[in-house]
Each structure stands twice: as structure tokens, then as C-alpha cells.
Amino acid sequence: MSQITHFEIWNLNIGIYLLMLEIKQLCKSFQSGLGERRVILDNLDLTVESSERLAIVGPSGSGKSTLLNLIGALDKPDSxxxxxxxxxxxxxxxxxxxxxxxxxxxxxxxxxxxxSQLTVKENILLPILAREQRVDAQLLQRADYLMERLGIENLHKQRPSQLSGGECQRTAVARALINSPKILLADEPTGALDEASSEQLTELLLQLNKEEEVSLIVVTHSMKLASRMDKIYRLTNGKLQQQ
Ligand SMILES: Nc1ncnc2c1ncn2[C@@H]1O[C@H](COP(=O)(O)OP(=O)(O)OP(=O)(O)O)[C@@H](O)[C@H]1O
Ligand SMILES: [Mg+2]
Structure with a gap:
């Protein structure tokens, strides 16, 4: 009789938990202005491991945001x-x-x-308020922790109009992490920032990816940001190619 060793069980667990996201044969097309359908994603496959960091690059209009929206269930694929x-x-x-x-x-x-009408802290807590009447002490503590981690703790009472672009983006990262998600999707997170703020946000995203054990998928036109990820995929003709 074959016996399953502790090592094999451990391996099995690792096998199950390593694969966070699996995209199979994803297709998405849109109706063009001329009435015909344009294929944007064409039988696209992708796997993302737990805590993995990957960048998606590609020309404007190639479907990068479309892909993120599908992963985030903001839109439905054709198949x-x-x-x-x-x-x-x-x-x-x-x-x-x-x-x-x-x-x-x-x-x-x-x-x-x-x-704009909410403070930094209220904005960070918004995903919780969207589903619960009140925020419990543990989540308030987590909001404080994330604000401290992102260097915005002194700004908790400010409103977005009183913040710099970098501070707004760091608040947006705290809001995205408040529920301890499994995947963080970032669509051009540094696209509107100056060099120094981009660097700072990139460093924080990388640190938080490790600390929070969250998989990170970043769409970017910046090769500087893309090169900091574990893998870079280029989206062209509806498919991803690892660079
Ligand atoms: N809701 C929609 N209806 C019709 N066409 C759409 C829709 N959303 C996206 N498209 C088209 O799909 C294509 C891919 O768009 P998408 O926004 O995913 O590109 P992108 O790679 O993110 O570009 P960018 O780098 O400029 O942000 C574009 O041609 C766009 O016009
Ligand atoms: Mg886009």
C-alpha cells in the first residue's frame, strides 16, 4: 500500500496555493464605431502565482485595461x-x-x-463601508497601519483636493489593500506622477506585495516600473508574450 508522506502532503499544499490566478482561453471583442466587432483579447492564457509580481506592457489600445477589468470582474468576457x-x-x-x-x-x-467629499481615512475605509454599516476596531487599526506604512498618517483628515498626486495615489493603494485582497491590480499607477513620486510608489508597491503576500499585476508604459517585476508580458494581437 502506498503511503503519503508529510513531504508529499506539503508539496500538495504548495501546489494548490501557489497558483493564485489562472486565465484560460479568454476572448473579448468590442463593437467598433463602424458596426463590426474588433477582437481585443484572443484566446489569452495567463497564470499568476501567489505573491507573484508581473507587469503587462503593450501599445495603447492593445487591451491592457480591458484585461485588468476582466480579472477584476468589472466586465465579462465573450468566452x-x-x-x-x-x-x-x-x-x-x-x-x-x-x-x-x-x-x-x-x-x-x-x-x-x-x-472628494471624504477624508483620506474615510476614503481608505470606503470598501468596508460599501458592505457594512460600521467599521470594527480591527479594521480601523488596519487603516491606521496602512496609512503609516504608506507615509500618509499625518494626512488622515485631509481631503483629496488638499493632497499631492503622490499622496492621492498612496491613499488609493491603502484603499485597495484595506480588505487584504489576494490580487492587487494597478493600471498605470505611476502614469500621472513625477519621477520622484513614481519611484516612491514603486518601492511601496514592491514592499507591500511582499509584506501583504498579495499578487501584483501592473499595467504600465514605464519600462523602469515593469523591470522591477518578476515577469514582463507584452500584449499584442490579443495575446500575451513573456519578454
Ligand atoms: N466599452 C468599450 N466599447 C468599445 N470599445 C472599447 C471599450 N473598451 C475598450 N474598447 C476598445 O478596446 C481597445 C482596447 O482598449 P484598452 O483600454 O483595453 O487599451 P489599453 O491597452 O489599456 O490602452 P492604453 O495603453 O491607451 O490605456 C481600444 O481600441 C478601445 O477603444
Ligand atoms: Mg489602459
Whole structure:
């Protein structure tokens, strides 16, 4: 009789948890202005491991944001599947999809999308307030921790109009991480920042990726940012090619 050793069980666990995201044969097309359908993503495959960092580069209009929106369940593909820890994201009901977006995925965009009437701390807590009536002490502590970690603790009462671009983006990163997501999706996170703020944000994203054990997918036109990731993929003709 074959016996399963502790080593094999350990290996099995590693095998299960290493694969965070699996994208299979993903297709997406849009209706063009002339009425015909344009294929943007064409049987695209991708796997992302737990805590892995990857960059997606490619020409403007190649479908990078479209791909992130599909991973974040902000849009639905024509066909194909997206699995998060082996569970199909697309087969979930709308209610679960909202919870997936809220809890499993963190988003950072080129422009921060902070709410102007809320303070820094309220903006960071917004993903929690979207699903719960009140914020418990543990999450308030986490917001304080993230603000400290991102160097914005002294700004907690400020509103977005009183912040620099870099401070807004750091607030957006704290908001994206408040629910301890499994994947952080960043679409041109440094695109609107100066050199020094870009450097600072890049360093923080890399540090937090390790500390929070969150997989990081960054879309960028900056080869400087892309080269800091574990892998770089180029999106052209609807497919990803590792560089
Ligand atoms: N909702 C939509 N309806 C129709 N066409 C769309 C829609 N969203 C995106 N597109 C088209 O799909 C293509 C890919 O767009 P996408 O925004 O993903 O490109 P991108 O690679 O992110 O470009 P950029 O680097 O400029 O941000 C573009 O041609 C765009 O016009
Ligand atoms: Mg884009």
C-alpha cells in the first residue's frame, strides 16, 4: 500500500496555493464605431502565482485595461474562464461577484478616483463601508497601519483636493489593500506622477506585495516600473508574450 508522506502532503499544499490566478482561453471583442466587432483579447492564457509580481506592457489600445477589468470582474468576457484559487470567477452569482470585487481584488488606477467629499481615512475605509454599516476596531487599526506604512498618517483628515498626486495615489493603494485582497491590480499607477513620486510608489508597491503576500499585476508604459517585476508580458494581437 502506498503511503503519503508529510513531504508529499506539503508539496500538495504548495501546489494548490501557489497558483493564485489562472486565465484560460479568454476572448473579448468590442463593437467598433463602424458596426463590426474588433477582437481585443484572443484566446489569452495567463497564470499568476501567489505573491507573484508581473507587469503587462503593450501599445495603447492593445487591451491592457480591458484585461485588468476582466480579472477584476468589472466586465465579462465573450468566452474563456478566470479562476481564482481554482474557483471560476465567472460562474458566481452577481452578489458573490460584488463580494469578489470587494474582498479578493484591490484596484489602483492612473487617476486615483478618491471621493472628494471624504477624508483620506474615510476614503481608505470606503470598501468596508460599501458592505457594512460600521467599521470594527480591527479594521480601523488596519487603516491606521496602512496609512503609516504608506507615509500618509499625518494626512488622515485631509481631503483629496488638499493632497499631492503622490499622496492621492498612496491613499488609493491603502484603499485597495484595506480588505487584504489576494490580487492587487494597478493600471498605470505611476502614469500621472513625477519621477520622484513614481519611484516612491514603486518601492511601496514592491514592499507591500511582499509584506501583504498579495499578487501584483501592473499595467504600465514605464519600462523602469515593469523591470522591477518578476515577469514582463507584452500584449499584442490579443495575446500575451513573456519578454
Ligand atoms: N466599452 C468599450 N466599447 C468599445 N470599445 C472599447 C471599450 N473598451 C475598450 N474598447 C476598445 O478596446 C481597445 C482596447 O482598449 P484598452 O483600454 O483595453 O487599451 P489599453 O491597452 O489599456 O490602452 P492604453 O495603453 O491607451 O490605456 C481600444 O481600441 C478601445 O477603444
Ligand atoms: Mg489602459
Amino acid at each position: 474563456g474562464d478566470i479562476l481564482l484559487e481554482n474557483q471560476s470567477v465567472l460562474k458566481q452569482f452577481d452578489k458573490e461577484l460584488a463580494s469578489y470585487r470587494n474582498r479578493e481584488i484591490g484596484f489602483v488606477f492612473q487617476f486615483h478616483h478618491l471621493l
